[in-house]
Structure formats: structure tokens, C-alpha cells
Amino acid sequence: MGLFVILYFAFLIIASCLAAFYEKRSVFLMIFSLTMVSFVLGIVGGAGALRFVAITAAVLAFAAGISYAFKEFLIAIAPRNAAKELKTAPLTAAFGMFVIFTYAIAGIFAPWIAPHGESEVISSAFAPADANMLLGADQLGRDMFSRIIYGARNTVGLALLATLAAFFMGALAGLLAAVKGGWFDQFMGRFADVIMSIPSLIFALLMLSIFGPQIIVIICAVAIIYAPRVFRLTRAVAGNVVVMDYIEAAKLRGEGDWYLIRREILPNSTAPLVAEFGLEFCFVFLLVAGLSFLGLGIQPPTADWGSMVRENATLISFGDITPLIPAAAIALLTVAVNFVVDWMLWRSSGLKEM
Amino acid sequence: MTDTSAIAPGLKKSVLLKIRDLKIDGYTGETWVPIIKGVDLTLHRGEVMGLIGESGAGKSTIGAAAMGYARDGTRINPGSSIEFDGIELTTSTEADKRALRGSRIAYVAQSAAASFNPSHKLIDQHTEAPVHYRIKKRMEAQEDAIELYERLRLPNPGEIGFRYPHQVSGGQLQRAMTAMAMSCRPDLIIFDEPTTALDVTTQIEVLAAIRDIVDQFNTAAIYITHDLAVVAQMADTIKVLLKGEEVEQQSTEKMLASPKEEYTKSLWAVRSFERPQKARPKDATPLISVKNIDASYTGGEKVLDDVSFDIYPGMTVAVVGESGSGKSTTARVITGLLPPSKGEVLFKGEPLPPKYTDRSKDQLRQAQMIYQMADTALNPKVRISEIIGRPAQFYSGLKGTALKSRVDELLDLIELEPSKYYDRFPPELSGGQKQRIGIARALAAEPTFIICDEVTSALDQLVAEGILKLLDRLQSELDLAYMFITHDLATVRAIADEVVVMQHGKVVEQGPKEEMFTPPHHPYTDLLLSSVPEMDPNWLTTLLEERGVDNVGEAADV
Known part of the structure; x- marks a missing residue:
């Protein structure tokens, strides 16, 4: 029995005793069950399994710690009203915000952060990681780490633009439909149904093969695919607001549609729309990555996470995890955005108010 | 203790x-x-x-x-x-x-309509508790439910339990809920x-x-x-x-x-507020004249049937009746939200366009509304200064400091400290304060006529009394005419000059308040008047003896 195993169990037992002594019931139950599971794990898997548990716990603790610190940092620098809202954020949301923040920094300052150029060939193909190349080289000998940094800029930026465009079109149409009603509402609704009835990937492939894989075409295609969903949600949310007495009061005052949308309806529907924005961003992001993987998205040599997975896919057969790194970057961002969106949904659902 | x-x-x-x-x-x-x-x-x-x-x-x-x-x-x-x-x-x-x-x-x-599950029959919800606690078998519980319905004098006790909540009226639903509470004794x-x-x-x-x-x-x-x-x-x-x-x-x-x-x-003293009754000014044209209005919602039955009444400048006309009698629909016709199918609304002798979208800014300005639920009548995401300031800005084109001083003036008028409430949002105010903001918004348009749709019914009596006093003061200061929609006759007694009684979309009786409150009444007015609870603890007993137990509420013969 190595020193590590002894320390491992000593730590767990002392921690559970302390938790029990200070009557932290849930903490105690968690730690002590872990202790008992570890006995079995230790017998079955040996010290390796225990080391794995310890590392996982340490990573989780590290993530929790950095999330907590980041949340406190945001509270400290935010203005008072925003700080009050931030205090209600759970650790997962703080973690999500931290990841998004990191990606944003990486994307914005890519040329300064990345050690090498985006399409600069600096070594042999599939060279292993060394001091110069943190994550090794790709199939043409370009630095993987630099390409991931640039990829944040390209993939995330593209997805963000496409989502914004989808939201602009969908939300505007939804608000107008809710305010105007009648034939306009019917027409927009049926039009949205028509777009939604076409499978999204096939629609995107069609558009891209007709107009060629340019950035602007990708943005338009993705925006058209996702706008109907936004339209439906906005129309439903605005529909609930439109029947309120204050809208009636404004209509009787003689206000125009634009004032109603801008000053009366929009402030009351932002919360669900922002939450939806987060969700749609994930879907758009995955669709863009999927298009790149199929070779119809962002074209080489521009770095892009989706195509990076495809280009390096052969390495998988050799048991190398390099192609999984851009995939992990996609997964991490998706999870992070969802953490933040969950928090926003919780805020807008009104669950906190009794 | x-x-x-x-x-x-x-x-x-x-x-x-x-x-x-x-x-x-x-x-x-x-x-x-x-x-x-x-x-x-x-x-x-x-x-x-x-x-x-x-x-x-x-x-x-x-x-x-x-x-x-x-x-x-x-x-x-x-x-x-x-x-x-x-x-x-x-x-x-x-x-x-x-x-x-x-x-x-x-x-x-409080709200039986919101408390019953709309997708189960009444009797199934009734028997849930006794069956769950194994107090009774399902059939036994059903028989018991029918007996309870009978004791609570619900119509068709044998059949009513097999309806869904939306198929039953509000009062019946509340009684069914009481029966449900009784199910386990x-x-x-x-x-x-x-x-x-x-x-x-x-x-x-x-x-x-x-x-x-x-x-x-x-x-x-x-x-x-x-x-x-x-x-x-x-x-x-x-x-x-x-x-x-x-x-x-x-x-x-x-x-x-x-x-x-x-x-x-x-x-106890709340119900004592009463204002002297005003008489109609002689030879004046009525400010608002509702003439032979028929109205219905799209494709539905006639909700209003030949409704006519006049409102003179500076006077308060109370429109009373139970829910569904067409009071609020009349208000919608006057404001132009629901164009009538027959008849017209005159403003100072001039016919108003039936749809609000066809009315001029000035016509819209003249008639303002105060709503029952201040919660839904004020946009929760807009500051008080804008809620009140917008009508002033919209109609009179006020800007900058002129607008700010107008808002301050209005806040003063409704007895709220301007510096304290200027930048607040509606959810930060109490119910009475919200209702006051609603009044200020109506006043900001400088109207001559205000429709008050059940303005006090969602408020506590003390707060409601404050609102009534405020409305009364504003009326004498600004020479406003009110159309007061209410089902609370205590409010009518407090503030009205004339009363219009409505039932099933028709005007049953109308006239000055004193006349309306002295017998002989129309039978329906009588029913309404005698149904207002009084502070006498024996009032209900006496009333039930007079009317007979089976002759109350919906069953009452008018």
C-alpha cells in the first residue's frame, strides 16, 4: 500500500468526521459514501482507480474554486443592480460565464495569443507535442494550439453572427405578428411553417451548393433556418404581453406599432428571448461545426473546429486524442452556454418569487 | 392570551x-x-x-x-x-x-376556478381525498358528494359533479370546493x-x-x-x-x-365616506351620450342590447350590475375598442367614430381609462416618470424640464412624493400606490371624462376609501366626469351622482342616486341592494328568512 493510498483514505475519513461533527449532513453523506465506494474501487482497480478519483475531484474543486472567484470578481466590478442579480447565480452559471469569457478573450486577441500563424506550416505532419507546440501539429504540420485559438475567433464569431441575424429577423417578425394580428400574423405563421418543414441540414447543404461556401451564404442560410423558431417563441411571448391592460391603454392613447414594440412589449419579453438566444446559439454553433465537418462550412486554410476534427480524424485510429481537442472545445462551450442559459431561464420563469 | x-x-x-x-x-x-x-x-x-x-x-x-x-x-x-x-x-x-x-x-x-384541475370532473376531484385516505370506497364517496351538493343547494346535485370546472358558474364552483373540503368531514x-x-x-x-x-x-x-x-x-x-x-x-x-x-x-368607519349628490346642470349638452347601443363580440351573441344613458360634465355616473351584465363592454364601446353593431356614442353632441383607430388624437385624449388591476395596467418594466410622462409628451408635446415639472405636478396631485417615486418601477409600489399612478396616467392626458373600471375592487377597504376620496377631490378640482363601473354598491353610495343598473346587457333602471336607493325599486335593483352585506351579524339570517333559503343568488326570482 503506497503512501498515496494511505493519505487518500486518511483525508476522506478526517473530512467525513469533521463534516459529521459540524452537522453538515449532506456533505458528510457525500464524503462518507465516497469513502465506502473507494474501498471497493481500491480493491477492484488498485491505486490507479483511486488516483483517477482523486484527480477528478481535484479538477472539479479547481473548476468550482475558479468559478467562485470569478463570480466574486464579477460582483465586485459590476454596477450595483447587476451585482444583485449576479449574487443569485449558481456556481455552474459562474463556470459557464468564465468559460465564455475565456473563449471571448481567445477569439478577440487571437493574433497576439497564438504562438504561430493560422496557416503557418512549422513542422512535419502529425508531429507530437513539444515545448514549441503545446498540442502537437495537424495533418499539414501546423500548430494545433494556434489553430484552436484562431478557431475560437472563426467558428464562434460565425455562429454568433448567424444567431444574431436569426434573432433579428425572427424577433422582429414575431413582435410585428403579435401586435398586428389578423392576416399578417397568419401569413407569417404559415411562412414560418414552410421553412420549418424543410430539414435544416438539407436546406443548408442546398443553399451552400447553389451559392457556394462563402461566409455570407453560411450566415444567411443558418439565419433563415433558425429564424422561424425565434419567430414562434417571440410571437408567443409577445402574445401574452399584448393582451395586458397597459398595451390597451397605450393603444387607446393612439400610440403606433413601433412604440408599442419598442417601449411596451420588448422590455417585458427580453428574459425568455435572451435565454432562447443562448440555446439557439448552441444549435447554430453545432450546425456550423457540422457543416464544416462535411466540408461545406468555413473553407481551408481558415482554422475552424469542425473541419479540424475531420482533418485530423485519421489520428483516432492510432489512439491519439488530438482530433478530440477541437471537439472538446465545442463541447465545453456548448455546456458553458447552457449553464448560463439555465440560470437565465430560472430567473425568467419566476420560480424565485415564491 | x-x-x-x-x-x-x-x-x-x-x-x-x-x-x-x-x-x-x-x-x-x-x-x-x-x-x-x-x-x-x-x-x-x-x-x-x-x-x-x-x-x-x-x-x-x-x-x-x-x-x-x-x-x-x-x-x-x-x-x-x-x-x-x-x-x-x-x-x-x-x-x-x-x-x-x-x-x-x-x-x-380564494379562486375556485384556479384551484380546480380543469381536466378532471368535479366529483373525481371530490372523491380523491376520501379514496386516498381509505376513508370511503369510490362509490360511497360519490354518493356522499351528491348529498353534500344537495346540502349546499347546488342545482341538479345528482348531475353537477360530473361536469368539468369550466362548465359550472363561479359561485357554484366555490360551493363545490366547500363540498370538496367537507368530503373527509x-x-x-x-x-x-x-x-x-x-x-x-x-x-x-x-x-x-x-x-x-x-x-x-x-x-x-x-x-x-x-x-x-x-x-x-x-x-x-x-x-x-x-x-x-x-x-x-x-x-x-x-x-x-x-x-x-x-x-x-x-x-369600521371606512364605509362612512359619502359625498353630497350633484344634480344635472340645466340646459347642458351631455358630455358623453350613449345612444341605443347594440354590441357583440365576433360571431357571438348580443352582449349589449339597446343601451342608452347620458353623462354630464363634472358628474359621476355609476354603472352597476353583476359580472356578465355588460358593464365593461359598454366601456369598451365608448373607448372604441369594440365598435357597436347598432347605435352611436356622442361626445358633446358630436358622434365619435366607432373605432378608436379612426379617432383623432384630441378625441382619444378626452376619454381616459383607469383599470381594475393596476398590476396589469402599468407596464412593470417602465419607470413611473415615463408611465405618467408619456401621455403628456404624446398629446401636449412637452419635453425636457417642462415634461419633468408636469410629472412632478401630477405626482403631487395624486399625493405621492415626486422625488421619491419619479424613478421607481411599478412592482416596487403597493396596490394603492399603483392605482394612484394609473389615475395620474389618465390625468396626464388632461381628459374631460374618465372611465373607472372597478378601480377599487382589488384594493383593501382603507386603501379603496383613499382612492375614492382622491377621485372625488380631483373631480371638483378639474371638473372631470366619471363613469364608474362597479359591482360594489357601497362604492356607488359613496361617490355616485347617478346610477345605471344593468342586467343581461340591458339597462334595467337609471336615475339619480337618491331616487335609486329609495324604494320602490326595480326587482333586480332590489335584489342587488339587499344582497350587499351589512355589518349587522344577523343580517344574513334575516335576509334568508325574508327571501326563503332556496331563493338566494342565482336561484333568486327576479
């Missing part, structure tokens, strides 16, 4: 519910704030206790606590004791408490404002039914309400609450005859 002498000798029975030093905290997002600050309550078997107080006094919270339940965001303080029939509820487990609820303690909510029922949402005529039948059934089964009850006249009919003992503290407790007769505390006296 129970005043045992307050309980009539005949009712002196074993104690059922004993609450000692009840303290409940509410969570405001950051800290726990006390809501209930140490209330004692003793309830004997078969006794009915009335809890009264303004909203926010903690009535409903105490009602829920009597079941050992703390609503979300609240917690019962460890020092409190709630003893139900010898069982201490604060320390018993959730499972034990759950076993009590429904079987031994039942709850009747509980020892204690908590009635949380069961008649607040009902019309006066419907309220009577529910009150009579509740009182009978509580008597018949000797059930103890806590009756929560803010309507004193109602509590006077129902309760043996009255407890007055203010901001989570007990003001006083007395037997009903004593409480009504000689209230001790100042606060109680002020509650």
Missing part, C-alpha cells in the same frame, strides 16, 4: 387548534424579514374565527400555518408552536402533516377569502351554504377575509391583524358594537 370570555358559553368546547407565539419569516432575496411577529390563536371545536386585516397583514400566511405549512419563500420560526388536536405540527414530519391535510384539515381557496376548514372574487348576489348563496354546512357538521373554521360585513355574518370570534401582529380579538357582537383599538375603529 385567549380571551375565553369572548367565546359564547354554548361554544366552550375542547380546544382544537392552539397556536402560540407564531413567527414566520419571508425571504426577500437577501435576508429573512419577519412577516408574522408572534401571533397567538386558540380555536375550539365548532368555532368559526374570522381573521381580518389589510393585504399584507399576514392573514393567509397564518391560515397556511394552521396546516403546518409554510409557503415557498417563508419559514416558520423554531420558537413557534402550532398544536392541532394535541399534535405539534412544527416538529412533526412532512408525511405526518400531509396525512392531516385534506383528511382532518381542509382548505378552501375534517375538524378544521380554512376559508381563504372564498367570496372575494364573487358578485354580491352570488356571494350570498356561498355564504349561506358555508354557514349551514359548518353548523351541520360542527366543523371549526378559520375564515379569512378583508370584508368586515362578511366576517360579521360568518364568525363567532373576530381577530383583527395588522402587519403581522394581532390588534385585538373579541366575540363578533362585542367587536362590532364596541371596538377597542383605534385601528379597528378606523376599519
Whole structure:
């Protein structure tokens, strides 16, 4: 029995005793069950399994710690009203915000952060990681780490633009439909149904093969695919607001549609729309990555996470995890955005108010 | 600290519910704030206790606590004791408490429509509790339900239970809910404002039914309400609450005859506000003249049938009637939201375009509305300064400092401190303050005519009285004409000059207030007038004797 195993169990037992002594019931139950599971794990898997548990716990603790610190940092620098809202954020949301923040920094300052150029060939193909190349080289000998940094800029930026465009079109149409009603509402609704009835990937492939894989075409295609969903949600949310007495009061005052949308309806529907924005961003992001993987998205040599997975896919057969790194970057961002969106949904659902 | 002498000798029975030093905290997002600050309550078997107080006094919270339940965001303080029939509820487990609820303690909510599950039949919801607690078999429970429906004088007791909640009227639903609460023959029922949402005529039948059934089964009850006249009919003992503290407790007769505390006296005095009646100015053209209006909603039946009445400048016309009588529809026709199918609305002798979209800015400015629910009438995401300032900006084109001083002026007019409320949002205000903002928004347009749609019915009596006084003052200062839509005849008595009584979309009777309140009345007016609860504890008994038990509410023959 190595020193590590002894320390491992000593730590767990002392921690559970302390938790029990200070009557932290849930903490105690968690730690002590872990202790008992570890006995079995230790017998079955040996010290390796225990080391794995310890590392996982340490990573989780590290993530929790950095999330907590980041949340406190945001509270400290935010203005008072925003700080009050931030205090209600759970650790997962703080973690999500931290990841998004990191990606944003990486994307914005890519040329300064990345050690090498985006399409600069600096070594042999599939060279292993060394001091110069943190994550090794790709199939043409370009630095993987630099390409991931640039990829944040390209993939995330593209997805963000496409989502914004989808939201602009969908939300505007939804608000107008809710305010105007009648034939306009019917027409927009049926039009949205028509777009939604076409499978999204096939629609995107069609558009891209007709107009060629340019950035602007990708943005338009993705925006058209996702706008109907936004339209439906906005129309439903605005529909609930439109029947309120204050809208009636404004209509009787003689206000125009634009004032109603801008000053009366929009402030009351932002919360669900922002939450939806987060969700749609994930879907758009995955669709863009999927298009790149199929070779119809962002074209080489521009770095892009989706195509990076495809280009390096052969390495998988050799048991190398390099192609999984851009995939992990996609997964991490998706999870992070969802953490933040969950928090926003919780805020807008009104669950906190009794 | 129970005043045992307050309980009539005949009712002196074993104690059922004993609450000692009840303290409940509410969570405001950051800290726990006390809501209930140490209330004692003793309830004997078969006794009915009335809890009264303004909203926010903690009535409903105490009602829920009597079941050992703390609503979300609240917690019962460890020092409190709630003893139900010898069982201490604060320390018993959730499972034990759950076993009590429904079987031994039942709850009747304010809105029966919102409390019934719309997708199950009434009788299935009724039998759920007795079957769940294995008190009765399903068929037995159904038979019992039908018997209870009969006792509560529901029409077609054998059949009504097999309807869905939306197929039954509001008053019937409230009675069905009382029957449901009775299904396990509980020892204690908590009635949380069961008649607040009902019309006066419907309220009577529910009150009579509740009182009978509580008597018949000797059930103890806590009756929560803010309507004193109602509590006077129902309760043996009255407890007055203010901001989570007990003001006083007395037997009903004593409480009504000689209230001790100042606060109680002020509650009692609320209904005394009355304004001298004004006569129609001679040879004046009516400000608003509704002429032979017929109206219906798209494809539906006629909601208004040949409605005509006049409103003269500076006068208050009260439009009364139960819900569904077409009062609010008339207002919608006048404002132009619902173009009439026949007839027209004249403004100072000139016909108004039937649709509001066709009216000029000035025509729109002249007629303003104040709504019943200030919560939905004020946009929660817009600052007070903009809510009030927008009409001024929109109609008069005021800008910058002129606009700000106009908003300040309006806030002064509604007796709210401008510097304090200028930048606030509606959710930060109390119900009465919100209603005042609604009034200020209407005034900002500088109208000559304001439609007040049930403006006081969602408010407590003290607050409502303040609003009525404010409206009265504004009327004399600004020479406004009001159309006052209400079902509360106390409000009519307080503020109206003329009264229009509506039933089934028709004007039944109209005339000056004094004439309307002196007999002979139209039978329907008579029914409305006699249905308004009075402070006399024997009022309901007398009324039921006069009308006959089966001749109240919807069953009443007009």
C-alpha cells in the first residue's frame, strides 16, 4: 500500500468526521459514501482507480474554486443592480460565464495569443507535442494550439453572427405578428411553417451548393433556418404581453406599432428571448461545426473546429486524442452556454418569487 | 392570551387548534424579514374565527400555518408552536402533516376556478381525498358528494359533479370546493377569502351554504377575509391583524358594537365616506351620450342590447350590475375598442367614430381609462416618470424640464412624493400606490371624462376609501366626469351622482342616486341592494328568512 493510498483514505475519513461533527449532513453523506465506494474501487482497480478519483475531484474543486472567484470578481466590478442579480447565480452559471469569457478573450486577441500563424506550416505532419507546440501539429504540420485559438475567433464569431441575424429577423417578425394580428400574423405563421418543414441540414447543404461556401451564404442560410423558431417563441411571448391592460391603454392613447414594440412589449419579453438566444446559439454553433465537418462550412486554410476534427480524424485510429481537442472545445462551450442559459431561464420563469 | 370570555358559553368546547407565539419569516432575496411577529390563536371545536386585516397583514400566511405549512419563500420560526388536536405540527414530519391535510384539515381557496384541475370532473376531484385516505370506497364517496351538493343547494346535485370546472358558474364552483373540503368531514376548514372574487348576489348563496354546512357538521373554521360585513355574518370570534401582529380579538357582537383599538375603529368607519349628490346642470349638452347601443363580440351573441344613458360634465355616473351584465363592454364601446353593431356614442353632441383607430388624437385624449388591476395596467418594466410622462409628451408635446415639472405636478396631485417615486418601477409600489399612478396616467392626458373600471375592487377597504376620496377631490378640482363601473354598491353610495343598473346587457333602471336607493325599486335593483352585506351579524339570517333559503343568488326570482 503506497503512501498515496494511505493519505487518500486518511483525508476522506478526517473530512467525513469533521463534516459529521459540524452537522453538515449532506456533505458528510457525500464524503462518507465516497469513502465506502473507494474501498471497493481500491480493491477492484488498485491505486490507479483511486488516483483517477482523486484527480477528478481535484479538477472539479479547481473548476468550482475558479468559478467562485470569478463570480466574486464579477460582483465586485459590476454596477450595483447587476451585482444583485449576479449574487443569485449558481456556481455552474459562474463556470459557464468564465468559460465564455475565456473563449471571448481567445477569439478577440487571437493574433497576439497564438504562438504561430493560422496557416503557418512549422513542422512535419502529425508531429507530437513539444515545448514549441503545446498540442502537437495537424495533418499539414501546423500548430494545433494556434489553430484552436484562431478557431475560437472563426467558428464562434460565425455562429454568433448567424444567431444574431436569426434573432433579428425572427424577433422582429414575431413582435410585428403579435401586435398586428389578423392576416399578417397568419401569413407569417404559415411562412414560418414552410421553412420549418424543410430539414435544416438539407436546406443548408442546398443553399451552400447553389451559392457556394462563402461566409455570407453560411450566415444567411443558418439565419433563415433558425429564424422561424425565434419567430414562434417571440410571437408567443409577445402574445401574452399584448393582451395586458397597459398595451390597451397605450393603444387607446393612439400610440403606433413601433412604440408599442419598442417601449411596451420588448422590455417585458427580453428574459425568455435572451435565454432562447443562448440555446439557439448552441444549435447554430453545432450546425456550423457540422457543416464544416462535411466540408461545406468555413473553407481551408481558415482554422475552424469542425473541419479540424475531420482533418485530423485519421489520428483516432492510432489512439491519439488530438482530433478530440477541437471537439472538446465545442463541447465545453456548448455546456458553458447552457449553464448560463439555465440560470437565465430560472430567473425568467419566476420560480424565485415564491 | 385567549380571551375565553369572548367565546359564547354554548361554544366552550375542547380546544382544537392552539397556536402560540407564531413567527414566520419571508425571504426577500437577501435576508429573512419577519412577516408574522408572534401571533397567538386558540380555536375550539365548532368555532368559526374570522381573521381580518389589510393585504399584507399576514392573514393567509397564518391560515397556511394552521396546516403546518409554510409557503415557498417563508419559514416558520423554531420558537413557534402550532398544536392541532394535541399534535405539534412544527416538529412533526412532512408525511405526518400531509396525512392531516385534506383528511382532518381542509382548505378552501380564494379562486375556485384556479384551484380546480380543469381536466378532471368535479366529483373525481371530490372523491380523491376520501379514496386516498381509505376513508370511503369510490362509490360511497360519490354518493356522499351528491348529498353534500344537495346540502349546499347546488342545482341538479345528482348531475353537477360530473361536469368539468369550466362548465359550472363561479359561485357554484366555490360551493363545490366547500363540498370538496367537507368530503373527509375534517375538524378544521380554512376559508381563504372564498367570496372575494364573487358578485354580491352570488356571494350570498356561498355564504349561506358555508354557514349551514359548518353548523351541520360542527366543523371549526378559520375564515379569512378583508370584508368586515362578511366576517360579521360568518364568525363567532373576530381577530383583527395588522402587519403581522394581532390588534385585538373579541366575540363578533362585542367587536362590532364596541371596538377597542383605534385601528379597528378606523376599519369600521371606512364605509362612512359619502359625498353630497350633484344634480344635472340645466340646459347642458351631455358630455358623453350613449345612444341605443347594440354590441357583440365576433360571431357571438348580443352582449349589449339597446343601451342608452347620458353623462354630464363634472358628474359621476355609476354603472352597476353583476359580472356578465355588460358593464365593461359598454366601456369598451365608448373607448372604441369594440365598435357597436347598432347605435352611436356622442361626445358633446358630436358622434365619435366607432373605432378608436379612426379617432383623432384630441378625441382619444378626452376619454381616459383607469383599470381594475393596476398590476396589469402599468407596464412593470417602465419607470413611473415615463408611465405618467408619456401621455403628456404624446398629446401636449412637452419635453425636457417642462415634461419633468408636469410629472412632478401630477405626482403631487395624486399625493405621492415626486422625488421619491419619479424613478421607481411599478412592482416596487403597493396596490394603492399603483392605482394612484394609473389615475395620474389618465390625468396626464388632461381628459374631460374618465372611465373607472372597478378601480377599487382589488384594493383593501382603507386603501379603496383613499382612492375614492382622491377621485372625488380631483373631480371638483378639474371638473372631470366619471363613469364608474362597479359591482360594489357601497362604492356607488359613496361617490355616485347617478346610477345605471344593468342586467343581461340591458339597462334595467337609471336615475339619480337618491331616487335609486329609495324604494320602490326595480326587482333586480332590489335584489342587488339587499344582497350587499351589512355589518349587522344577523343580517344574513334575516335576509334568508325574508327571501326563503332556496331563493338566494342565482336561484333568486327576479
